[in-house]
Amino acid sequence: MQAKDYLDLANRAVSELVPYTPGKPVEELERELGISDSIKLASNENPLGASPKVTEALKQGLEGLHLYPDANGFYLKKALSEHHGLPPECITLGNGSNEVLVFLAQVFLNPSVAAVYSQYAFAVYPIVTQMMGAKHQQVPALPVGHPMALGHDLRAMYGAIDEHTRLVFVANPNNPTGTWLSQDRLRDFIGSLPPHVICVVDEAYTEYGQGDVLGDASTWLEMFPNLVVTRTFSKAYGLAALRVGYALANPGITDLLNRVRPPFNVSALGLEAARVALQDQAFIEQSCAMNEQGLVQLKHGLEALGVTVSPSAANFVLAHFDRPIQQINAELMKQGVIVRPVANYGLAQSLRITVGTALQNERLLQTLADVLEHIQSA
Numbered sequence: 133m134q135a136k137d138y139l140d141l142a143n144r145a146v147s148e149l150v151p152y153t154p155g156k157p158v159e160e161l162e163r164e165l166g167i168s169d170s171i172k173l174a175s176n177e178n179p180l181g182a183s184p185k186v187t188e189a190l191k192q193g194l195e196g197l198h199l200y201p202d203a204n205g206f207y208l209k210k211a212l213s214e215h216h217g218l219p220p221e222c223i224t225l226g227n228g229s230n231e232v233l234v235f236l237a238q239v240f241l242n243p244s245v246a247a248v249y250s251q252y253a254f255a256v257y258p259i260v261t262q263m264m265g266a267k268h269q270q271v272p273a274l275p276v277g278h279p280m281a282l283g284h285d286l287r288a289m290y291g292a293i294d295e296h297t298r299l300v301f302v303a304n305p306n307n308p309t310g311t312w313l314s315q316d317r318l319r320d321f322i323g324s325l326p327p328h329v330i331c332v333v334d335e336a337y338t339e340y341g342q343g344d345v346l347g348d349a350s351t352w353l354e355m356f357p358n359l360v361v362t363r364t365f366s367k368a369y370g371l372a373a374l375r376v377g378y379a380l381a382n383p384g385i386t387d388l389l390n391r392v393r394p395p396f397n398v399s400a401l402g403l404e405a406a407r408v409a410l411q412d413q414a415f416i417e418q419s420c421a422m423n424e425q426g427l428v429q430l431k432h433g434l435e436a437l438g439v440t441v442s443p444s445a446a447n448f449v450l451a452h453f454d455r456p457i458q459q460i461n462a463e464l465m466k467q468g469v470i471v472r473p474v475a476n477y478g479l480a481q482s483l484r485i486t487v488g489t490a491l492q493n494e495r496l497l498q499t500l501a502d503v504l505e506h507i508q509s510a
């Protein structure tokens with residue numbers, strides 16, 4: 133049988149699925165180009181790594197590699213329950229928050245219903261919608277000229293909701309744009325939704341919000357039974373390798389999400405690392421302070437090069453160039469600097485750049501200055 137036949141055999145929704153494009157790993161670039169000393173500012177990882185307390189805890193965890201993890205994640209849920217002031221019955225653990233988004237789609241989407249999400253919203257929303265064969269209700273983003281241009285237009289998203297809508301995905305802040313929503317407007321939006329629509333507020337980057345600009349939508353769970361908040365340990369907590377995320381929702385929704393959760397979906401090391409990481413809030417403060425400085429450094433440095441930058445409440449910036457970015461990106465890679473093209477989002481002239489350490493940011497800015505000069509003089 134030829135490969136083409138398998139495509140014919142696949143679920144129609146899957147055969148039309150375009151998979152997620154991850155950031156290029158450093159090892160891959162170095163292998164391909166025969167270079168070393170590269171930096172990766174492409175996947176919104178924490179340049180400080182993880183809390184040193186986690187590394188210690190993992191050494192002890194290595195002794196239990198032959199044992200299955202606690203399928204219910206009792207101790208991590210207990211720690212999260214204390215952290216959020218919510219009972220464990222409101223928590224669903226995922227292999228990264230990505231998996232929780234998959235659970236939401238599996239539970240609530242099918243070919244006769246729809247999901248609403250914004251243009252330029254995180255790529256996984258259309259993927260999980262497509263995976264279930266559900267209808268896409270993609271809504272145009274806020275226009276150029278708006279202070280949050282490319283961000284979610286909540287009014288338009290509300291306008292798109294109809295009797296078929298089951299899920300509305302809201303990323304606050306959004307990846308890849310970095311844009312965010314005011315707490316008042318977001319609360320009003322959720323409050324205005326009909327009861328058959330579940331609002332998923334994805335707070336993957338929420339720790340990075342300065343002051344109370346991003347708030348904490350989980351404090352509204354009692355008010356809104358149709359709210360689900362997703363969080364991750366991959367970003368500020370620096371545990372992307374271990375794949376731990378979670379959803380906070382009322383017990384009814386949580387019960388449904390846990391019905392589709394595979395057994396042992398979070399590893400024992402992941403459970404323990406996340407539990408310990410949660411206790412080290414000083415590390416989060418340190419990471420956020422460094423990120424705050426890095427955002428300013430990148431914004432000023434990029435603007436000095438004539439590159440505009442979208443406002444960001446996350447650990448990355450979306451940089452806009454006056455030309456398609458293929459050549460710029462290729463030249464940056466040759467110099468060992470990996471950033472993230474976002475043409476898959478329909479943003480062919482933009483690059484998403486993760487905030488690194490001050491030194492990494494400086495290297496990116498210097499390399500980009502050289503690359504732009506070289507291109508302009510060619």
Ligand SMILES: Cc1ncc(COP(=O)(O)O)c(C=O)c1O
Pocket residue numbers: 176227228229230231254303305306307334336363364365366372375376377
């Ligand atoms: C907005 C948003 N949500 C969710 C995720 C998923 O992250 P993870 O599966 O590592 O928790 C990401 C990752 O980049 C993201 O940007």
